[in-house]
Amino acid sequence: MSSSPTQSISLTRYLIEEQRAGRINADLRLLIEVVARACKTISIAVGKGALGGVLGDAGTPGVASMNIQGEAQKKLDVLSNEILLEANAWGGHLAGLASEEMDTSHPIPDVYPRGNYLLLFDPLDGSSNIDVNISVGTIFSVLRCPDGVTNAADEHFLQPGTQQVCAGYTTYGPSTMLVLTVGNGTHAFTLDREVGSFMMTTRGMSIPEETKEFAVNMSNQRFWEPPMQRYVGDLLSGKEGPRGKDFNMRWVASMVADVHRILTRGGIFSYPLDSKCAPKGGKLRLMYEANPMSFLVEQAGGAASTGRQRMMEVQPTGLHQRVPVFIGSKKEVEAAVRYHAEHDTSH
Numbered sequence: 001m002s003s004s005p006t007q008s009i010s011l012t013r014y015l016i017e018e019q020r021a022g023r024i025n026a027d028l029r030l031l032i033e034v035v036a037r038a039c040k041t042i043s044i045a046v047g048k049g050a051l052g053g054v055l056g057d058a059g060t061p062g063v064a065s066m067n068i069q070g071e072a073q074k075k076l077d078v079l080s081n082e083i084l085l086e087a088n089a090w091g092g093h094l095a096g097l098a099s100e101e102m103d104t105s106h107p108i109p110d111v112y113p114r115g116n117y118l119l120l121f122d123p124l125d126g127s128s129n130i131d132v133n134i135s136v137g138t139i140f141s142v143l144r145c146p147d148g149v150t151n152a153a154d155e156h157f158l159q160p161g162t163q164q165v166c167a168g169y170t171t172y173g174p175s176t177m178l179v180l181t182v183g184n185g186t187h188a189f190t191l192d193r194e195v196g197s198f199m200m201t202t203r204g205m206s207i208p209e210e211t212k213e214f215a216v217n218m219s220n221q222r223f224w225e226p227p228m229q230r231y232v233g234d235l236l237s238g239k240e241g242p243r244g245k246d247f248n249m250r251w252v253a254s255m256v257a258d259v260h261r262i263l264t265r266g267g268i269f270s271y272p273l274d275s276k277c278a279p280k281g282g283k284l285r286l287m288y289e290a291n292p293m294s295f296l297v298e299q300a301g302g303a304a305s306t307g308r309q310r311m312m313e314v315q316p317t318g319l320h321q322r323v324p325v326f327i328g329s330k331k332e333v334e335a336a337v338r339y340h341a342e343h344d345t346s347h
């Protein structure tokens with residue numbers, strides 16, 4: 001049911017319409033509302049910046065606080081994680097939570113009822129950008145808990161991306177935007193700060209199949225595998241080269257900001273294997289970065305791959321598993337995959 005042009009749809013109304021259409025149930029609707037409310041709280045904390053006393057590294061002076069990834073935690077990383085944990089503990093929709101900031105999955109306290117969903121999130125992705133006032137974001141993914149499991153353990157989260165029932169991110173930029181899919185298209189909601197509601201601003205985001213814009217951290221070029229060297233070399237050759245067109249480059253170093261641009265106007269985002277991150281399998285995490293972004297992008301007509309396999313078909317082996325990432329305009333991702341097939345010397 002589409003809204004009349006003069007009416008604006010709130011996130012709540014959109015979710016009720018999806019429930020009425022039988023595409024989600026009440027529990028999933030309420031879970032998404034809880035996550036959205038937590039993102040509003042995070043948006044307020046991020047928006048205060050230096051005035052909120054929450055910039056800078058967590059831990060005590062001279063003793064950095066490190067997360068499971070071995071990365072220095074920002075105060076806002078810890079705060080955002082706590083906001084999401086607290087908001088989701090009592091709702092009764094979850095059998096467990098998993099976060100980039102926590103070693104293992106987090107059980108629902110015994111005092112609260114449990115539900116049938118599993119929530120995974122990166123509470124504040126790109127947080128190294130916080131101190132320089134560049135957009136950061138929260139990424140989340142929802143899976144069904146296996147039947148008969150009420151208190152999920154790590155292994156219950158290890159489902160391929162095709163099993164996601166919902167994925168989304170909230171980008172804390174000039175405006176705070178929630179981008180969401182429940183498997184019926186990808187839609188954008190902008191936070192109306194005066195009312196305190198997310199209002200639908202784009203129904204059905206659609207990524208152009210072709211693009212002239214790529215996003216990669218070029219400083220890693222000397223560490224890339226030959227297929228990636230060849231692929232990007234041809235992009236840089238422009239219209240005189242094999243691709244026959246000039247390309248532009250963007251790199252925010254905040255996945256949510258880069259993917260939001262791609263969902264909005266097309267492009268390809270790549271974080272390939274390089275000899276530095278290859279031993280870990282890549283830099284970006286499968287379960288709460290690559291898979292939710294892949295669901296959103298595929299629902300918007302784009303594609304997502306490890307370079308050798310459709311991202312959402314990867315069978316996870318670990319909660320914090322890392323993967324190479326190629327995501328965005330369908331035909332450009334297909335081109336990058338072809339380079340990996342034709343010039344693969346890893347076998």
Ligand code: P6P
Pocket residue numbers: 125126127128217253254255256258284
């Ligand atoms: P690099 C942020 O730390 C992040 O996980 C993604 O948000 C971002 O795309 C990438 O890493 C940036 O990596 O190597 O450019 O700092």
